[in-house]
Amino acid sequence: MGVKGLEGFMERCCPEACVTVNLREMARQHVANIQQGCTATAATSSPTLVVDGMACLRHWYSCKDWLCGGQWREYMDVLKSWVEAFTVAGIRLVFFFDGVVEEQKRQTWVKRRRRVNGEISKIFRHVKAHGEQPGRDLFCLPSGLATFTCFALRSLGQVVFRSVQEADYEIANYALQHNSMGILGQDSDFIIYNSVPYLSVAKLRIDRLTTVLYDRQKLCRTIGLTVNQLPPLACLLGNDVVSEEQMQHIRSNAMAAYRINNPTPHSGAPQGQMVLAVSLLVSSLWGREEEDSGFIPPSLNLSAPRRELLKKGICSYLLPKQQSVQQLDISVLPSSPAFEKHVSPEILKACRERHVAAEDFMVYSVLCEGVIECSNTLEDEEDAELLPQALVYKPCRQHIYGLLLPHGHDCSSADLPAIREWFVYPGNPLREPDVVHPVSVSLPCGQPSLGLLWFGTGPEVSALRLTSFLSIFDCLEISQLFGAIEDSLLAALCLVSYIVLQVQTLSQEDVDAYLSQAVCLRLKSPQELQQIKLPFLCSRAVQLGSLYVRGLGHLLGANCASGCPLPSAALMPWHSFDGRLFHSKYLLAHSGAETTVLLDSNSSCLSLFLCLREKLTETCRERGRVLQSRPNRPEQSLKTTPGPRYRERHADQLPSDDENWRDRGKTTGGHGHGGQWRERGEARGGRSHYENREELWETEGHRAGGMRGGQHFHPHSYSYYHDGPQNTSHPPRQPRGRSYRHRGRCQLAPRWSQPPAPGT
Template identity: 65%
Template sequence: MGVKGLQYFMERWCPESCLTVNLGDMARQQISSDTTTSPTLVVDGMACLRHWYTCKDWVCGGQWKEYMSILRSWIERFTTAGIKLVFFFDGVVEEKKRHEWVKRRRRVNGEVCKVFCYIKLHGEQPGRNLFCLPSGLATFTRFALRSLGQEVFSSVQEADYEIASYARRHGCMGILGQDSDFIIFDSAPYLSVAKLHLDSLTTVLYDRQRLCQAIGLYVSQLPLLACLLGNDVVPEERMQTIRNNAMAAYRKKCATAPQDQIVLAVSMLVSSLCDAEENETGLVPQSLTRSTADRCLLEKGICSYLLPIQETSEQDDAPFLSSGHAFEKYVNPEILKACREQHRSAQSFMVYNVLCNGLIECSNSLEDEEEDELLPQAVVYKTCRQHIYSLLLLSRANDSESEELPAIREWFVYPGNPLKEPQMVQPILASFPCERPSLDVLWFGSGPDVSTLRLTSFFSIFNCQEVAELHGAIEDFLLAALCLVIYIALQVPSLCSEDVDAYLSQAVCLSFKSPQELQQIKLPFLCSRAVQLGSLYVRGLSHLLGANCASGCPLPNTALMPWHSFDGRLFHSKYLLAHSAAKENVLLDNNQPSLSLFIQLREKLVQVCTKRSRVLQSRPRPTVLDQSQRTRYRDEHKARISGVDDNWRERGEATAGGWRESGHLSSENSRETVQQRPGHRRGGRGQYFHSHFHPPTIHVNTRSRPEQTYSGWRHSRGRYQLAPRWGHPPAPETLAHPARERRGAED
């Protein structure tokens, strides 16, 4: 967020502080003045994501191969100009900024609702005005940059602070980002990525020295100004009274001052306070009359901008354990040191936050809150996370498995979670076919036995140990994809054989397609259910990554990257084909080697699922609403979708309306038995959806009650559960409008 209104003020009222610069020229000037160091830009990776991801498709889950080519070209442009890049990404969310994190997540959740409304009304992707980053983009981008030979860091405290500290310590030529906090830090020049022209390498430099000259402050006084204006630490509303008084005093001197001169008004106040207390040693002037709580908050905000004067290494920038060594009894010091180093260098995921903070978070995903049958990704992957937590915390070989492990705090964004407090998730020991492994052995051991143990640990987390039999027989990325699809099939009762075929076929076909070919895929329409399934898969890849890091990396992390096993447009096209009963050779692009590999993967999946009493059935679904259904949807949701039509162009501050109370799903619910699908497909080439849809029944084994049929998952009293329909299966129009049943239950 940065400092409220500061960058706008500089651009409108202080244009002399906004300098258009050429980065190539800056690099050459630095080389001429200092031949011992190469010109270096510190890049705020989180701020660049929206500018990097320019692929046409984003709603289907991401065009990851194309995204990789974009990153490669972006890096090459700077390398050609002789500029070294160092990337930083948020590795933690500090608790002092949690309120702002929650506020943003709720706002985005409201925008996600609008995205799904648009898809259901129009059958196509909304415009860029509703753009949402593909799930997992920040996580996988840091691994992508490392694979391209770049130096990448994940922060262990506030990323802005680490960026500014690094840039100052190493004498970097600038910070490339989009956050006005970099104006406040007394560090390298702040350069705008939003105004960057890659072809000419020109952008805007926001000069803090010229700003200070214009507003009559010293650079050392900028932190107090930032806190009074409002930033991520000090909420804007907390200092509203001070700003009102400052504006009133300013207007006495300048009666015609417009409202957007608030920066000048507060600057005048800061200058008067500091002049009156020239010998003041505290961070907040005593003459600034505020409550004790407000003064403490201001001091905390000011401290967040104060960079260390002495030379320090990156390892000394943050405390070793922010949780006060709460997990010291469960984890060896060598493990803690290793996980911190891997986290810092962006070579690991999830492990550091669990072991060193006892907390993890996950941002918004493209999930339809009106979809009853597909569970939120946080619920789907909860079991595997519990297994990961257990593996990490039961790290010492002599630990008692009966000892109660500490719960992990989870901040996961999904429909049904109000984000008022973290959910406390208890570690659960996975079922191992052998003796439970020690984390010391998994991380530091060597030899073929240890390699086998790592694989066993990894697949045990996802309850599909049989997949290890294919290790070495198929590519690692396909092995990972198979593991993930099996896990989803076991956890999501509504997943049908068509969904599985779409997942596996696109993973097999992806390696044969170039980014250009993937861009040329034509989608006759978009299906909201396929959109959520695509997001679910990509989120699953991040859980595979966390499990792999926890298990000592039995698979190379690169095999778990989405550009190897997923493309949104390709998956969507396979989904439409699979649900239109396309033949298998059509689904596999008439490629015999691909077809053989696909059959091998599917046979293993069926084998594992059958062993766990999960038999997939064929359940083709309508892939688009007809006009009468669209009209009915529009009529039933007028309040929600007002402005979601073709003329909807306002972004707005959307609320998280429609969120339900948080709920959890027992893994036992994933063990239902269903009819097996027919061995052949109906229909032919080019048939994308059925005009007559008859959903088959999902049967659940019961002994003491009549047969139940289920139309999907509903939310009731804070828990996800199967919605029963005694007797006959639900009518097709009921399934076409999943919101209908939920609304009735809530009423």
């Protein structure tokens, strides 16, 4: 996040350092400068703009609906238009995304996560009180946006890197080494780095390609420093490494001295006076030569730990060519000794390369760092019915860890190194990481080697990859559908099956909402999705939407660990999820709508939906999981009844108020269990609540495989599975095992005996 208040100081106290620039003209000038003094090869290259992807997410996600889980197809259109604007102008883009959270910034990360948790609580209180999305002041990015944006940009032909250390550092270093025209982001640290010009994405006008350039040279002239003296200024003012609190006494002393020497206050905010005061201190204590930058003056009277912290903070701004020989070579591959005896150097090398190229997810953090984190998710801390996503997907992650860290003959499972998890969820104070141990994947052929999964060839290896992937989610049965349905639908079925097995409070209506939206999404354009009308929002549906999207991230991690049996494109949310569509299906399913209505009265969608639901029901039945029909009237979750103007606007969309609906909408049982995981009384790394869960419902009948209202549908032909748009995100592949030979027909024996009802 950089130095707090520095950009504001430049805008108020030295506006001449904030220059509005036209990026087209800036690019032309950059090329002209290269042609004057560089080789012909360099002169012909396109001007490059290095983009801080994390800083752009809030500007890219301009979709109106952000609460329901994400408008992913609309978001893809936004990214395409954004990239095209620069491409037309002849500007090449290179994107960087955070790949790790450095331990020296962990507490800053934790502090921000706690702050966002407070905002999420306000969001859910608003939804339950008003049944609508709150204003932009409580805006929260959809779950997994950064992860999936990396793959989205790669699919658009862009160069994308994921960092192996502090992303700001890698951005500044890459831009300097490659003589880029500028850095586009929103972090005042880019003013401190002695790198290329820093351009504001917040001030960017994409239609005109104009923005504001923060000129560090002009800033230095205003405050009387050299560029080499900016790092100690940043650290004394406070940044992500050296907090404001740790240098408070130094700033106070500097401010007192400034007021003595400047009795007439500077015409600016107190923060502006503070910047000037600390600048005077830095100018008096630090030399103006580059080699003096890491020097800590004894007159600061800092304790030994604070001296080391300040030195580390200053040196964190020095790029490789600016570092002294004493500095650590941060380009060395980080690797924990605990992992080296389990993973070969070849695996570690491939892991790092794929991570840097943004080709995988989760694997690098596990193998090379031994730590993994997950930011905030839209989860209601007051809802005791649904488990947090971190706990829902913990068994899945344990199997991923077990696949990545297989033990040899001379090593037991107890010897496997544990993974430290920093996952944000209600009830977790984030004082320390959860210690999670790997669990071996149970396969008929035994534990496969990672080298075979990643580098092996042949149909047998392809089949082994798919088996490993599905076994992580305990749904190996659905491999029968591999090749018979689109890969994105296979992934959706795998994910929903896993969620149902882990979350005992999930009902048949919830499953129908998940599957129907995945099936219907294929036939809808981004414009149609935007036009979906929601009479009100349900907080439970909001959580289920975020739970699904987080699950797609776990699918992606499992796929990468298994050697990619499925193309990454099939696991992207724009192929299997849309927030508004899911929310609409959820409201329909829980209002008792007929299945034909749920599937938009489309026969091909209906037959495909029934096939997927039958396979899911079969998977659950074999594990003793019986899905119950538990319609839950979403409007009853509102703390206050919608007002007359709200009802007037949505009279045609609100459910009826008949007594049968009220009786049917009541939820019975199963709500008292949620306090167990929130108490967090269990030992770190021990058995959690979901491992001891009991069946919550025993008396209600279920509708496994059936249709509402007693209707049935018989698919005349399995060609239904290929009606409508097909997934063209990847080229045809070679046969991948036995089931691939049956591509185009489902392997399930149909259990529907009656012909379709008229009109379906």
